[in-house]
Amino acid sequence: MFFSDDLELNATLTGLETLSADQLARIVSPSSIVQPVSVSSRNRHGSADMGASVAGAGAFSYQGLVGESPEMMKLKSLLLKIAPTDTTILLQGESGTGKEVIARAIHHHSPRQKEVFVPVDCAAISENIIESELFGHIKGAFTGADRTTTGLIRSADRGTLFLDEVAELSLPLQAKLLRTLQERAVKPVGDIRLHPVDIRIVAATNINLAESVRKGQFRQDLYYRLNAITIHASPLRERTQDIPALCDHFMRQLTGEGYPEKRISASAMDVLCAYEWPGNIRELENVIRRAITLTSGMVIGAEILNIDQFSFDEPDHEAAEYPASVAFHEREAIRKALKRTRGNRRAAAELLDISEATLYRRLKVYSL
Template sequence: MNDASTSPPRGRILVVDDQLNMRATVALLLRSKGYFVLEAATGEAALATLASTEVDLLLTDLKMEPMDGLTLLKKALEMAPRLQVIVMTAFGSIESAVEAVRQGAFDYFTKPFKDRELHYRVERALTQARLQSTVDMLIGELNERHGLSALVGHSPAMRELTSRLMRVAQSDASVLVQGESGTGKELVARAVHAHSRRKNKPFVPVDCAALSETLLESALFGHAEGAFTGAGPARRGLVEEADGGTLFIDEVTETTPAFQSKLLRTLQDGEVRRVGESTPVKVDVRIVAATHRNLEREVREKRFRQDLYYRLNVVMLRVPPLRERLEDVPALAEHFLERANAHRPKPKRLSSAAVEHLMGYSFPGNVRELENMVERAAALSQGEDLLPEDFLLSPSEPPQPPSRSQHRTRTDE
């Protein structure tokens, strides 16, 4: 069995105290538990260490000269916002310790202390640091997956879309995403969120077509206990869950005028009322809505509220159907094949004949259909090279000789 001297360190801790005996005692106790410990006698020395060394936890005394612990806390968190901080204090300065927690410290404990208490509080802080590191990693992966890199394609239509997306993402303006089914409207919505100032807050999607009006209202706005037949305990709605972040309302045209009225009130007032309650709750939510329908026509034909349309359609992003950007098919097919190859011992390859075969197809199911085609071909093909016969095209849409000009006509829906 490895002892503490040979095991990997359990965390990197910086101990700061202007009293040598206390600093040395704390450092010794922590090293005996397997932590990697650095020491600093002043706040200035601690900041210099933080500037040059990665640290998981700052353990600092409050009463120090010339820089006290509160000042060190503020400057340390400015340098490293994710840093966990525990403050040590004497019994007479509990109020200052509580103030330190208000300003961002993870915890505090009083001196003198027991070894077990020190270890318990340090381990809690390091657990929080590890959780935060995991969350940051997952956010990074989500941003990479749902950011602009996920919008595969270099056609003029996609370049125009991504350029417009990047401009609108920097604001808090409501966005309306229009496009046929299967074009990737949710991917566009996620990319808007991933490149906005709200990217570290929730992205909450809701599909209006999948829920009845009552369930949709409850899902979005929440409800009080017993607010309607079948209602369980009181719960928050998705609007509240998205507070600070982005709410993606998919297929917004599949809603009733009554629901549209309630949604409009929420957007105008910046507050939500749970079903069965009268007290409003303030929310800060950015709205991205999507539909596969022609929303202007829905308004003209009185199926969608005009005032809600103007509230949602501050900026419109149109996602082009795949038939309007056939030059993106090779890159998209390679992208989907790379994903399908991720768990294969022998990766499959796209033949040039297969690419030409695909580019002669009009893709009524758009990008989603191409993705399914590639996954199916990779799963069922016998050889390493994917050939035209490995791709089953819809009988109603036979392949045609590739011709980009014939696919440039814009459809109404």
């Protein structure tokens, strides 16, 4: 997904303080659990004084968590504290900010690390089959159900279930998910039995769930259940000092995939660091991939990047209506993607790296 909040890493760990020692040690299921810890980083260029909040951050490593900015160091410090627990975690942030990477890092450092991590894109599964996909079904439950299926939730048993774009679930499915979390059991479609399940839940969304609750679009009880610890993933524009390290990471990764080895010129790096990155880390990766492909020599120059069409230099007429918020930046990214693709919605969805269904929903929300 491609939109992200302030990555303010001011963690509220009250949920952890209430856990007993054996609860903290307990092994749950393989899917990064979502828990409300507020992570926020507003200083774009970082600060030398991070204090005790980043103590031990160097001990937390995961291949996708790249950077040494204050935001990233605070995030690593927070993950070091919450990963060993079974607390449910809610990841909030713009699409493309690396929420799934964070979820995988949590799983990797949890007692469930040897069990499965099951990612579920709630926005990508058709509404008429998502209940069966999540909860499973028994043979004969509906037309075409010629065999019994386990479902994604039970497939994550003893591991971590990552529910990406959880806000896209319908209200009836939210109610069924809540019951599953409360009873620690799954009721497949057409079945009268409950099947015990041991999972850790990590949920993610690129919208403000609290606002969705106020609008009646998301169940309040499920929100509180998921909101034990909330982590806000910072947009790339707020941690630009990590861009050189991210570029190096992506270039080494692509070289390992068979792409030719290149280096980025100083002028090109200046352009990359000055850009606003509405598509965040995912957009940066795509730009690097394209630049390596199109550069004939060994050095990637600024002229090959071709990212100025997506800059934030044009006036923001809707700024008053959409103040510096995830919704505003998400709307801007969609508007500019449509402009860049001349109104081609399929191409815009591909550019933003989201499904067409998600794009259509966002177009309705923002009246675009």
